Amino acid sequence: MTAKEQIAKNKVISIDYCLKNDAGVELDKSTPKDPLFYLHGVGQLVPGLEKALEGLKTGDKKTVTVSPSEGYGELNPSLKMSIDRSQFPDGDPIEPGMQFVADTDKGPVTFTIEGIEGTKVKVDGNHPLAGVTLHFEIEVRSVRDATKEELTHGHVHGPGGHH
Ligand code: ZN
Numbered sequence: 001m002t003a004k005e006q007i008a009k010n011k012v013i014s015i016d017y018c019l020k021n022d023a024g025v026e027l028d029k030s031t032p033k034d035p036l037f038y039l040h041g042v043g044q045l046v047p048g049l050e051k052a053l054e055g056l057k058t059g060d061k062k063t064v065t066v067s068p069s070e071g072y073g074e075l076n077p078s079l080k081m082s083i084d085r086s087q088f089p090d091g092d093p094i095e096p097g098m099q100f101v102a103d104t105d106k107g108p109v110t111f112t113i114e115g116i117e118g119t120k121v122k123v124d125g126n127h128p129l130a131g132v133t134l135h136f137e138i139e140v141r142s143v144r145d146a147t148k149e150e151l152t153h154g155h156v157h158g159p160g161g162h163h
Contacts, residue, residue: 004057005143009041012156013053014141022133035141037160039150046071049136056140064136072129079109079125086119094121 007013014035019028030036038044040053048070052062068074088094098113102125109125116122150157 004059005145007040007053007056007140007143010146010151011040012142012144012146012150012161013038013040014160015053016139016141018137020135020137022135024135027129027132027134035160037156039146039154039156042154044155046134048134049138052136053138053140058140058143061137061139064134064138066134066136068131068133071134072127072132075126075131079104079111080123081125082117082120082122084119085116085121088121 005011014037016030016032016035017028018026018030020026040050043050045053046066048066049064051070052064052066056062085094094113094116096113096115099110100113101108101110103109104125111123111125112128114122114124147157150161155161
């Protein structure tokens with residue numbers, strides 16, 4: 001038996017997780033056959049969760065609470081806006097739930113169309129989980145070294161990753 005590897009930078013990790021909000025409503029969940037694979041230490045997870053996983057080993061379970069600032073960010077009211085319909089390309093359908101990327105002074109932001117009122121299109125550039133305190137229950141399934149190729153690409157290959 002070798003000592004169990006600890007979660008650290010440049011390890012490939014798989015975890016089971018369940019994500020709830022403050023009200024205890026389940027927002028997201030992995031399934032037993034499909035754990036979340038990620039490369040640790042390169043910002044693939046929200047910062048608060050990545051920090052909390054550091055040093056854990058296979059089989060470890062943990063409950064992690066992540067504030068919005070360590071999660072998907074605070075709600076930014078200035079990213080909720082009304083845009084004139086004429087600003088959208090002619091002929092493109094505009095429907096609630098559709099997303100588009102627009103350049104802002106803080107770089108490209110993905111906006112979601114929330115609704116249409118007359119000639120105005122209401123859009124929101126906040127992440128759907130912005131302003132939400134995240135409650136994760138996690139269990140570490142596996143920890144292994146990343147391959148050279150994975151480190152070069154910055155993502156996981158093989159099961160749970162890119163092929
Ligand atoms: Zn790749």
